[in-house]
Amino acid sequence: MATSVINTTTPELKHFVVDQGHGVKGLAELKIKTLPELFIQPLQRRLDMTKVVPELIPVIDISKYEDPEVVQSICDAAKNWGFFQIVNHGVPVSIIDNLKDATHKFFALSTDEKKKYLFQNSPTKNVRFLTSFRPEVDKAYEWKDHLSCFYVSDEEALKFWPSVCRHQVLEYLKSSEILIKRLLEVLMKGLGIPKLDKTNESFLMGSKRINLNYYPICPNPELTIGASSHSDVSTLTVLLQDETGGLYVRKLDTDSWVHVPPVKGSLTINIGDALQIMSNGRYKSVEHQVVANANENRISVPIFVNPRPSDVIGPLPEVINAGEKALYKQVLYSDYVKHFFRKSVNGKDTVEFVKV
Numbered sequence: 001m002a003t004s005v006i007n008t009t010t011p012e013l014k015h016f017v018v019d020q021g022h023g024v025k026g027l028a029e030l031k032i033k034t035l036p037e038l039f040i041q042p043l044q045r046r047l048d049m050t051k052v053v054p055e056l057i058p059v060i061d062i063s064k065y066e067d068p069e070v071v072q073s074i075c076d077a078a079k080n081w082g083f084f085q086i087v088n089h090g091v092p093v094s095i096i097d098n099l100k101d102a103t104h105k106f107f108a109l110s111t112d113e114k115k116k117y118l119f120q121n122s123p124t125k126n127v128r129f130l131t132s133f134r135p136e137v138d139k140a141y142e143w144k145d146h147l148s149c150f151y152v153s154d155e156e157a158l159k160f161w162p163s164v165c166r167h168q169v170l171e172y173l174k175s176s177e178i179l180i181k182r183l184l185e186v187l188m189k190g191l192g193i194p195k196l197d198k199t200n201e202s203f204l205m206g207s208k209r210i211n212l213n214y215y216p217i218c219p220n221p222e223l224t225i226g227a228s229s230h231s232d233v234s235t236l237t238v239l240l241q242d243e244t245g246g247l248y249v250r251k252l253d254t255d256s257w258v259h260v261p262p263v264k265g266s267l268t269i270n271i272g273d274a275l276q277i278m279s280n281g282r283y284k285s286v287e288h289q290v291v292a293n294a295n296e297n298r299i300s301v302p303i304f305v306n307p308r309p310s311d312v313i314g315p316l317p318e319v320i321n322a323g324e325k326a327l328y329k330q331v332l333y334s335d336y337v338k339h340f341f342r343k344s345v346n347g348k349d350t351v352e353f354v355k356v
């Protein structure tokens with residue numbers, strides 16, 4: 001399609017990108033030379049590259065996950081960084097490669113195919129194809145499209161998830177299950193909780209959402225953002241990124257940012273708000289953001305491991321029994337997530353909602 005076919009004034013562009021389901025990818029494919037105003041972020045929502053410091057988040061080999069030194073490294077990383085990369089995690093390379101291919105295949109579908117998953121058309125509210133974070137309220141849009149799938153059952157997924165990726169996504173979810181359980185067991189050990197019982201397991205990993213993110217090539221990446229600074233509302237997130245790079249993590253309690261470089265064979269783990277709350281602030285849910293780039297289309301796939309929507313979460317009794325004061329109120333997890341989704345994404349402001 002020629003550039004002249006689309007009017008890039010804001011209402012028409014919103015219609016093209018969001019309502020008609022072309023997404024940012026559809027816009028990028030028109031080979032526009034300059035970024036439309038709709039995507040120009042105010043300075044404070046872009047990443048100031050002078051604040052990037054040449055440090056690295058921990059990279060942890062978890063093949064011996066029961067080794068006390070490995071346990072210590074994971075718990076220290078969760079306390080001091082909120083982010084770490086893991087290698088030798090046991091998820092087969094073939095399953096990861098299939099997932100990456102399937103992600104590209106979903107976004108390569110025609111607009112007519114993808115728009116079947118727009119909120120107004122989707123066969124289930126558990127599958128949505130979206131642009132930006134919350135287009136109804138975002139003042140400036142993110143340079144990102146994504147497919148978001150909330151896992152309910154294999155049966156539902158096989159019926160409703162897009163056929164180009166459903167098997168690969170399900171296979172990846174299944175094969176990461178043991179890893180997720182091990183990480184949570186280790187993190188609980190660090191809180192003095194020796195075993196995952198049924199109740200803790202529900203709070204920690206009772207539900208899962210998987211997003212397929214697509215950040216197209218951008219004409220003026222310095223003027224916009226791929227994903228605005230946010231913390232995840234999960235217990236923990238297992239993030240697969242491709243070889244492009246562009247994810248930045250806030251260095252705890254500072255105004256500095258650290259790049260998370262693609263490390264071959266690695267997965268990135270980050271602590272989410274729910275675990276910060278349950279650990280009474282011991283583990284940190286840290287802000288992160290993704291820059292847009294001018295040279296490559298980037299994909300990433302986060303698995304958000306969550307409590308069940310119906311769980312009431314708060315600082316775990318085991319943490320409070322150790323004599324600590326509760327820093328957070330009890331909250332119905334679905335209320336917490338709805339609060340997160342209701343507004344534009346904005347750093348760590350969702351946690352404020354439940355502070356004592």
Ligand SMILES: COc1cc(/C=C/C(=O)SCCNC(=O)CCNC(=O)[C@H](O)C(C)(C)COP(=O)(O)OP(=O)(O)OC[C@H]2O[C@@H](n3cnc4c(N)ncnc43)[C@H](O)[C@@H]2OP(=O)(O)O)ccc1O
Nearest residue numbers: 125133148209227232233234304306309334337338341342
């Ligand atoms: C940075 O860019 C991001 C990040 C993210 C996500 C980050 C995360 O950490 S996701 C982890 C979220 N946790 C869960 O999904 C597990 C718990 N789930 C729930 O509690 C519920 O499933 C629910 C999400 C609250 C949905 O409740 P339900 O009653 O079944 O459904 P609705 O009434 O349709 O939705 C309620 C409310 O949320 C909005 N919404 C739902 N799903 C999404 C979604 N995938 N993306 C955006 N918004 C969503 C929905 O529109 C409703 O809002 P109203 O204002 O209409 O009430 C994700 C995306 C990024 O760009």
Ligand SMILES: O=C(O)CCC(=O)C(=O)O
Nearest residue numbers: 213227241247290300302
């Ligand atoms: O694309 C990435 O590397 C991170 C994406 C992310 O933070 C998210 O989807 O919550």
Ligand SMILES: [Fe+2]
Nearest residue numbers: 230231232288
């Ligand atoms: Fe995130």
